[in-house]
Amino acid sequence: MSKVYFSTARMAEFLRLYVPTRSSNGPRILAVMQPAISDSRFNDTYRPWTYQQQNWLIACTVTPIDVRVRFGRTVRGRRQKLGVSQEEFADICGLDRTYMGGIERGERNLSLVNIEKIALGFQITLAELFRGV
Numbered sequence: 001m002s003k004v005y006f007s008t009a010r011m012a013e014f015l016r017l018y019v020p021t022r023s024s025n026g027p028r029i030l031a032v033m034q035p036a037i038s039d040s041r042f043n044d045t046y047r048p049w050t051y052q053q054q055n056w057l058i059a060c061t062v063t064p065i066d067v068r069v070r071f072g073r074t075v076r077g078r079r080q081k082l083g084v085s086q087e088e089f090a091d092i093c094g095l096d097r098t099y100m101g102g103i104e105r106g107e108r109n110l111s112l113v114n115i116e117k118i119a120l121g122f123q124i125t126l127a128e129l130f131r132g133v
Helices: 008-018 067-082 087-092 097-107 112-122 127-129
Strands: 004-007 027-033 056-065
Touching: 067 087, 067 097, 067 112, 067 127, 087 097, 087 112, 112 127
Parallel strands: none
Antiparallel strands: 004 056, 027 056
């Protein structure tokens, strides 16, 4: 988890560039506005009734996406490239189809044995499987 400070204009640019809008599993962002220390870099707004510069600082905390979600997205992408359904791929790996769905959604915490079964289902090494994560 990292804390980053932005001015109001820079915060809007950060949100536009780095936060996925379609994904509910994207990074979680906590933004808090607070008065800033007098700094000429953050003078980007004015109070309309006094024409004085108003300094605000936005503290933004970004947490990375969970490793289970990233692994699930990798598995789903590789499976779709093969053109195989979840049920067929689960049969290839020797796993239950509902368990495979939970893996792809990032809901399951896999053991090394099951990760190896998935790698063997793709006919790749464990290192190759984790390159996409």
